[in-house]
Amino acid sequence: MLVEDDEEFAESLAEVLRDEGHGVTVFTLPEEAIEWLLSGQRAALVLLDLRTPGMSAQRFRAMMMATPALRALPVVVVSGDPNIRRIAGSIGASDALEKPVDVSRLLATIDRHCQARPPTKAGSD
Secondary structure, rough: EEOOOOOHHHHHHHHHHHHOOOOEEOOHHHHHHHHHHHOOOOOOOOEOOOOOOOOOHHHHHHHHHHHHOOOOOEEEEEEOOHHHHHEEEEEEOOEEEEEOHHHHHHHHHHHHHOOOOOEEEEEEE
């Protein structure tokens, strides 16, 4: 799943991922993404823009941590913020990618976090 408010960037990134055989659901609003997860939809990884309008990445991650079935779902923070690694660590993100995103690194990161890991279902513990 990709949570990114820049629609053009989100669609281009999603296209790259789909071309590589990954299923991608794109959300421009983090509130919609968390509702989707809480409704029982499945994801193997969350690519989360650090700066989105409405809900902060910190709040998004806190909501995930408050839901047992979502706690182990890897979150990779994506941002142009020079402090991205520190911020990612502070919210318990699995990894961080700087914008502009290096596609090779993105794909390696996805493979590393999703290898042999089935998508989680929010309705199960």
